[in-house]
Amino acid sequence: MVRGMKALFVIANYGTGNDRYLFLVLEQLRAMKYDTHVVVTSNIPKNLGPCIEVIVGLPTRNPRSLPFAHKQIFADRRGEYDLFIYGEDDILV
Numbered sequence: 341m342v343r344g345m346k347a348l349f350v351i352a353n354y355g356t357g358n359d360r361y362l363f364l365v366l367e368q369l370r371a372m373k374y375d376t377h378v379v380v381t382s383n384i385p386k387n388l389g390p391c392i393e394v395i396v397g398l399p400t401r402n403p404r405s406l407p408f409a410h411k412q413i414f415a416d417r418r419g420e421y422d423l424f425i426y427g428e429d430d431i432l433v
Contacts (some may be wrong), residue, residue: 362429380394
């Protein structure tokens with residue numbers, strides 16, 4: 341782990357169609373040497389393990405708004421982390 345560097349990763353995951361890719365992304369994030377916190381935004385509840393925070397809900401009524409949910413999370417936590425990374429469930433790190 342890189343001391344002092346705290347990273348926040350927010351991953352958008354809609355439905356269950358890309359869950360197999362999501363699990364690969366989460367595996368990569370767990371292996372990183374940074375002090376990481378991972379948040380998955382989803383339209384449905386998911387149990388992704390004890391180290392993964394899941395936030396359920398869309399920013400607006402439009403289902404295509406999920407990729408924008410990270411903006412408020414980043415803004416709310418801006419003083420807590422050094423590195424902010426957004427990704428989607430089918431993009432490997």
